[in-house]
Amino acid sequence: MTLMPPGALKKGANKFMSAPLSAQFGMIVVALYVVAAVFAPQLAPYGEGQIVGSQFEPWSSAFWLGTDNLGRDMFTRLVFGARNTIGIALITTVLAFSIGATFGLLAATFGGWTDQLLSRVVDILMSIPQLIFALLLLSIFGTSTLSLILIIAMLDSTRVFRLCRAVATDAAVSDYVEVARLRGEGPLWIMGREILPNVLPTLIAEFGLRFCFVFLLISGLSFLGLGIQPPTSDWGSMVRDSATLIVYADSTPLLPAGAIALLAVAVNLVVDWFLHTASGLKD
Template sequence: MTTLDAGVRKFASAPLSAKFGLVVILTYITMALLAPHITPFGEAEIVGSQFESWSSTYWLGTDNLGRDMFTRLVFGARNTIGIALLTTVLAFSIGMSGGLVAATFSGWLDQVLSRLVDVLMAIPQLIFALLLVAIFGTSIPTLIIVLALLDSTRVFRITRALAIDAAVSDYVEAARLRGEGSLWIMRSEILPNILPILVAEFGLRFCFVFLLISGLSFLGLGIQPPTADWGSMVRDSATLIAYGDITPLLPAGAIALLSVAVNLVVDWFLHSVSGLKED
């Protein structure tokens, strides 16, 4: 059986909620990848007057500067999701590596890393993010690094907890008795056994990072103009709500829909790896 056939069978056996989540995620990914080809205008191109109504020319109207809302909504998928994904990958690279090292080697190294993480987690994440972004600037690389470092503390905690539990298992003790080194045990015994939970955690952490970036952009400290971003789009068009225009709800709805879709897929994945049967 090929990988494609296995994937099709897995999708066919998934519950309706997971299928819905997967379809939504694939739709967003397609929008992000094909953004320049499916939009009628450029991302930052001013094409009309401010706040024009929906029409055959401007499918979702224009924003406060006269830019096409549909175009910016599609490009927002590429920017918001792409930056959130890069941030989550970096956070997991840092946090997962630190958690595995701390649990495997323990001793003073575990104490030093754990206390450092405790200090960082003692400060509310949003306040700390606002502070660091205000100090170091709001460029996209700075935003990714700052948020990744802050979110890696959560990844460190869950990785360390899972790895400590795995490190005292019989299969790890057997590997130590065989004379295997700590690095080999960490890579070949501990990591494979905690990976399914970490994969699910990756999806959840992506949602948290995605929402945090959108929140910072809404406050003006996230992704900066003229780059399209759903959080800033809500802020820029929020005044239309007072006139009964639902346009500001579109980027807000895009944020909520993706978050729900990812959580549905994560729930299904956790249920699958747990070995439980569907009711």
């Protein structure tokens, strides 16, 4: 197994220490979420769908955060929810970016009818509110995990397309691209070697923001019952299942809601710092 060289570790540590406190906080929170998602079976005291007690048992040494409406351990569900919610959101975002960025680069590189056709299709898809469109498609094709990923990735790729096309169009008329055309380079070579490297920092920053939007959309759909389906643990459905406890001044429903909010804030803090660094601006 190849280990990371000491120089890379030192460089990463220096990068972390030079970041502002807000970015450091965001990176630490994101790292904790990643650890929880990867090592969920080892961290959770019970099985994901295991019924271990009565309904809505209070916090105790046996059940650190109590139990839910079916008697499942809330702490266990919260930990496994990190794996399911974050994992599905990450896969969906990667797929959305693969589709949107590819077509955005093609539209900017080739222009003409290619650009017009792709842009008009995207305009049609974006003219319908995303949440309503997602609810409609999920009611037609079912609420399986595969359907959820494909539908949200398709809808979110339109936003990625618009951004990628905009920044790639600016890069496509630059002098270095004109020089590459005069050298006789093909459109695909220009797209991959000249345009893409110059728009990559913007796309990376957008990836973080887009992940937050996808993550929140999936949680919202799960809260409505059309997202990740039981018995799979998900933070959105956990808020819905324990919402009645709010009436009794129980803060348990705020835990999955807080987990959603904290991750969204942490990712945005890291993205803001990365975008500021990539822009070359000085404090």
